[in-house]
Amino acid sequence: MNVTFKQVAELAGVSTQTVSRVTNGASNVAQDTRDKVNAAIEQLGYVPNKGAQLLSGAKSMVIGLITLDVSLHGISIIANNIRKQAKLRDYGIALSVVDEHAFDKIVEATRELKSQRIEYIIVNLPLTKVEAEQLVMLFADLHFVFIDVPYDSQVNLVSAAHQQGAADAASIMLKQQRNRLLLITGPSDSSASQLRLQGWLEQIHQHQATVVAQLEGDWLASSGYQLTREALANGANINGVLVASDQMALGVLRALHEQGLSVPQQVAVIGFDDSADSAYFYPPLSTIKQDFAQISEQAVAMLFSDESSPRPTKASIATQVVERQSTQVFTESSYQKSNIEQLLQQIKNALPD
Secondary structure, three states: OOOOHHHHHHHHOOOHHHHHHHHOOOOOOOHHHHHHHHHHHHHHOOOOOHHHHHHOOOOOOEEEEEEOOOOOHHHHHHHHHHHHHHHHOOOEEEEEEOOOOOHHHHHHHHHHHHHOOOOEEEEEOOOOHHHHHHHHHHOOOOEEEEOOOOOOOOOOEEEEOHHHHHHHHHHHHHHOOOOEEEEEEOOOOOHHHHHHHHHHHHHHHHOOOEEEEEEEOOOOHHHHHHHHHHHHHOOOOOOEEEEOOHHHHHHHHHHHHHOOOOOOOOOEEEOOEOOOOHHHOOOOOEEEEOOHHHHHHHHHHHHOOOOOOOOOOEEEEOOEEEOOHHHOOOOHHHHHHHHHHHHHHHHHHHOOO
């Protein structure tokens, strides 16, 4: 048997109108009264009719998330953490997945969320400064926070300190005299990818190292694999690979292994993100850790922050170096030992049984 408004009101000792205001998220209810109603709802197991709430014009207790494919590591972690942060505020989340960087599709996704009376939207996909600002202007009655837009955009935004993290990654290579470098970036339309590239190049130019090749991936392991094979097939003589994501670095490691190049003795590899699996790659992957939980927490908090400020709010979340075996110290002796071992194995294979 379904629990009714009237039963909740009787148990809480309030009117049915008060129960309606509480379930619809109205602000003009005293906290002690709200607590009584919520306690009655929990005790009776009452489930509000969301469809009726929308028809009545009630504000939706949902945060919209416009995002890229959630199969991508960073995207999925951020989405899950936003869900957790929303739940702490008694909000749910509504996902709208956009497969490509197409502004008209992002506008369409925003309209769909707005039709569900969603007022708070986090956008976690690459947009240009103009696109982000235009979206805010088109939907001036909504509250937005962006995660992958240029830092000079006049919008609310949260991001990792991508450029500094990438500079730290390049420094690890250069201190080990890894001075013939392959760079595998993320998509060029991503501000995060562009900032990581800038961080790498800043250090490389400062130390007068050589960029043997710079290739653009799509965040997936398959692109790291294919691009590394392509670079080696074209004769790239490298001793280090800077990779813009751990997923792509996984593909890099496989390609190097297939070409008989040992990591880290001959080629060092460092990724970006510190995905949950990166410690279990072979060898364990050095990387730059993004604090996805903090990024998500800041994004949700920013949605509900003081709305009276005329200036957009911006936050940059610090990254952290995580050094593992894929960037162990390079020494000439270890390089020679690896070569000798390979030669001995080749001789052994050539000998008759």
